[in-house]
Amino acid sequence: MNIIVIGGGAAGYFGAIACAEANPKAQVTILEKSSKLLSKVKVSGGGRCNVTHHCFTPTVFAQHYPRGAKQLKEAFKAFGAAETVAWFEQRGVKLKAEPDGRMFPVTDNSQTIIDCLQREAARTGVTVKTGIAVERIVPVPEKGGYTLYLNNGKELQADRVLVSSGGNPKSHNYDWLRALGHSIQEPVPSLFTFNVPGSPLKELQGVSVPQARVRIAGHKLEYEGPLLITHWGYSGPAVLKLSAWGARLFHGMGYRFTALVSWVHEQTEESLRGHLQDFRQAHPKKVVTSNPLFGLPQRLWKALTGIAGISEEVKWAELPAKNTNKLVEALLRMPVDVDGKTTFKEEFVTCGGLDLSQINMKTMESRLHPGLYFAGEVLDIDGITGGFNFQAAWTTGYLAGRAMAAPIS
Known part of the structure; x- marks a missing residue:
């Protein structure tokens, strides 16, 4: 099974790792259009990385999202802040809570989180390629799966695709997803x-x-x-x-x-x-x-x-x-x-993105195209400051990754 993850940020890495762990036979590849991987993780929290928030009640946690609160309640029950803390600690990264509830690695260094994610990607056999942008996704109904058209003129075939390309302040940058029939809530700045x-x-x-x-x-x-x-x-x-x-x-x-x-x-x-x-x-x-x-x-x-x-x-x-x-x-x-x-510094967040009514929030799969998944800020989900945007990335990435790992019937 060939799985392509579009975007080498927090949601993309988490989704790729979750998928590869759940199905070691799957070939999982992350495609990142820039030369930088996990760039927002690097600058978050003044370079310390505000991983999540110290709140382990899913319904309360979900109240911190101006957009996406209702849909995230159930998602956080499956994988919320408590699961995030445990995930990192099981992989040697201990988190600490500050008085305002923000949680950081005890090292106070975002590189600790980056190193952990890259180490896990390597351990689970995830391939990571930079400088490759996906310009078009085309379903292949007769065979199943998708053809991905790349910026270098090449094509890739994928059984399943995870779009975790991040938020974007410019509406036209969502046109490649509109071409699939997905609706976009117009992006405007937040935070x-x-x-x-x-x-x-x-x-x-x-x-x-x-x-x-x-x-x-x-x-x-x-x-x-x-x-x-x-x-x-x-x-x-x-x-x-x-x-x-x-x-x-x-x-x-x-x-x-x-x-x-x-x-x-x-x-x-x-x-x-x-x-x-x-x-x-x-x-x-x-x-x-x-x-x-x-x-x-x-x-x-x-x-x-x-x-x-x-x-x-x-x-x-x-x-x-x-x-x-x-x-x-x-x-x-x-x-x-x-x-x-x-x-605010480099931690820009965009309100808007993929309409959540077209997504199965239990699996993050498109309701329009089986085998097409979404995670992270490309969705019309955004939280306030305090670790909430990263938690949405971990949660949606994890749910998508686990769902993509299931055998193709």
Whole structure:
């Protein structure tokens, strides 16, 4: 049995290894169009590789996917985070969980994961070829299987094919799959930071708060988490995760909208006013700008009081009501005019891809073409940051690999 895997990334490698392990007689070949293998694994997590997330309940894990959550619930029961941790540990790679739930190899080096996958591919007899792109897949109904037309003018025959070619921000790059009759959910960017050219806080680049809430004006969309001020606008998990949930909304707005930032996410307006009043009564002679509240960084507090029009020498006892009102606004719902986005490092993720209704999510097989399978970001599945996108790659690759290994009837 001849099996071709298109794409040498996380899903492709995992699918190829799962297939070769389940059926040692199968000839499994990975074709990668570039010269680089597992390139996203290399750069993930700042070069540490965020393998998965420390959450071993499939239904809870699935809630972290803006697209694909419903379909992944059952898939994670078959192969989820617990199985991923065990898979790597059985092959000599121990993972550790950080306080925020992200899981990394104990070496803190993505090369550890790359070495493991390449070692397993070699051990199970998987052939890996680089610099070969598949331009067309054509079913061969009379014989079964597929003919693959390559960029070098050659053809390959395959009994089964796994497409794990990754996500792509350009719609026309899915045309070769549309030619097979598959529908594509239009790709748009996900996991990006907010550009705020007129930000009054741009001088505070590098300042962060451990927990803030970012809400989109006029919409119910909001997210809480760490927030980082940058020289171009705002970043950090609160923004990145919000960009994933709002990927299509923001695309439709042309990435121009108003966000409202709460630097004191646990406060209501009533409790915030009460807290300010209590502090004023307890410390009437303290200077407002030089005594930060709510654990906020000094530089941020000073900037927010400046936005509220409070001069540097004003004491709490002298603070006019109108400036108190402005301070409440700045703390609770500071308006941020977003105009554009910036890709988060090299870890770009695309929302969109192959329509999941045309895929059997138990086996990852096409409902249109028997023997054709899909895994990874080529599917309309994307997760928030924290190891969720890699877990989707491991899961869909594993399910596809095991299914492809079954004897041909």
